[in-house]
Amino acid sequence: DQQVKQNSPSLSVQEGRISILNCDYTNSMFDYFLWYKKYPAEGPTFLISISSIKDKNEDGRFTVFLNKSAKHLSLHIVPSQPGDSAVYFCAASGPNAGNMLTFGGGTRLMVKP
Amino acid sequence: ETGVTQTPRHLVMGMTNKKSLKCEQHLGHNAMYWYKQSAKKPLELMFVYSLEERVENNSVPSRFSPECPNSSHLFLHLHTLQPEDSALYLCASSQAPTGRGGGNTGELFFGEGSRLTVL
Numbered sequence: 001d002q003q004v005k006q007n008s009p010s011l012s013v014q015e016g017r018i019s020i021l022n023c024d025y026t027n028s029m030f031d032y033f034l035w036y037k038k039y040p041a042e043g044p045t046f047l048i049s050i051s052s053i054k055d056k057n058e059d060g061r062f063t064v065f066l067n068k069s070a071k072h073l074s075l076h077i078v079p080s081q082p083g084d085s086a087v088y089f090c091a092a093s094g095p096n097a098g099n100m101l102t103f104g105g106g107t108r109l110m111v112k113p
Numbered sequence: 114e115t116g117v118t119q120t121p122r123h124l125v126m127g128m129t130n131k132k133s134l135k136c137e138q139h140l141g142h143n144a145m146y147w148y149k150q151s152a153k154k155p156l157e158l159m160f161v162y163s164l165e166e167r168v169e170n171n172s173v174p175s176r177f178s179p180e181c182p183n184s185s186h187l188f189l190h191l192h193t194l195q196p197e198d199s200a201l202y203l204c205a206s207s208q209a210p211t212g213r214g215g216g217n218t219g220e221l222f223f224g225e226g227s228r229l230t231v232l
Contacts (some may be wrong), residue, residue, distance in 0.1 A: 002155065034220070043203055043223030044156075067166065089156065099144060099207045099221055100169060101157040 003027045004092050006063050007102035019077040021107050023027045023090030026071065030092040034101065035064060035075045047088070048075070080111045116140055118205050119224035126151040127232050128194060134227045136187040136204030144209040146221065147179060150201040162187065163209040194231045201226045 001066045013019045021035075031052040036044035050057040050064045050073070057064050063076045077084055087108045091101040126132050138145065142209045147159040161169035164182040178190040178200075187204055205221040 002156065018213075036223075041225065043205075043225045044221075045223070046220045049220070054143075081125045099146070100158055100161055101221065103148075105153070 001026075002091060002100050002105070004090055004104040005020060006088075006090055006107045008070075008107050010104070010108040010110070013109065014082045015082055015113050016082055017081045017107055019075075019080045019084065019111065021075040021077075021088050021090075021109065023104050025073075025074045025092050027094065027102075028071065029090070029094040030102075031095055032093045033064070033066060033073050034091045035062075035111075036089040036094075036103075038089065038106070044089055077109075080109075082111050082113050085109055085111045116222050117204060117206055117224035119202075119227050121227060122225065123230075124189070125230045125232065127143050129198070130194075131190070132190040133191065134189040134202055134204075134229075136189075136224055138185055138204075138206040138222070139190055139225075140222055142206035142208055142222070145181060145184070146180065146205040146207075147187065147189050148203040148205060148223075150203060150226070152200075156203065157227045160189075169215075191229070194229075199229055199231045201228050216218045228232050 001078045003026050022057050025050050034049040035045045036045040038044040048062050048064050049067050053068050067075045087106045090104040120135045145162040146161050148154045148156045159173045160179040177191050180188040203226045204224040207221050
């Protein structure tokens with residue numbers, strides 16, 4: 001059973017608008033969450049993370065929100081740019097799990113010029 | 114040399130072949146990982162080596178055999194694979210976790226992957 005789920009396989013957004021990618025998890029022991037971005041023919045690259053002691057983390061155009069009670073996190077990209085078009089993976093880890101991440105299935109974001 | 118390098122990028126093999134995937138990291142990390150990405154499935158953790166010791170073997174069939182001769186190199190030896198093993202195999206590296214609150218960011222650095230097709 002998947003412990004990290006990204007229910008939207010794809011998302012299309014106009015350039016300049018906000019992109020919101022969602023992720024749900026079931027394991028209440030998860031305490032660290034990350035977003036990775038993957039271009040075709042490349043490996044995933046780290047984007048942004050958040051610890052469970054926070055509910056928001058911001059880095060430039062990227063903001064991650066964590067709602068622990070709902071076991072839900074989201075990644076906001078604003079303004080969206082065509083270069084943001086990629087597959088975005090949500091990942092999570094628990095205490096003492098170190099860097100052994102559990103990944104979601106990914107959401108393909110397409111930003112249209 | 115950039116970050117994490119995987120070879121070969123593409124591999125086609127028959128079910129009776131023996132082949133190996135290679136991963137090399139130039140980031141000074143001391144933990145390395147194999148992940149598998151099958152079509153329309155999440156990345157699945159296969160093996161973890163931390164400080165050259167295997168710390169995780171995620172119920173992976175014995176036809177996959179990892180080897181970590183040093184902290185910079187990781188291999189995945191393949192033999193008698195099945196067509197359903199066709200997937201993208203991703204190697205990653207990181208600093209070995211020092212426990213929660215010990216500066217572990219959870220960030221993995223991935224290679225570009227080896228696309229495996231088993232006929």
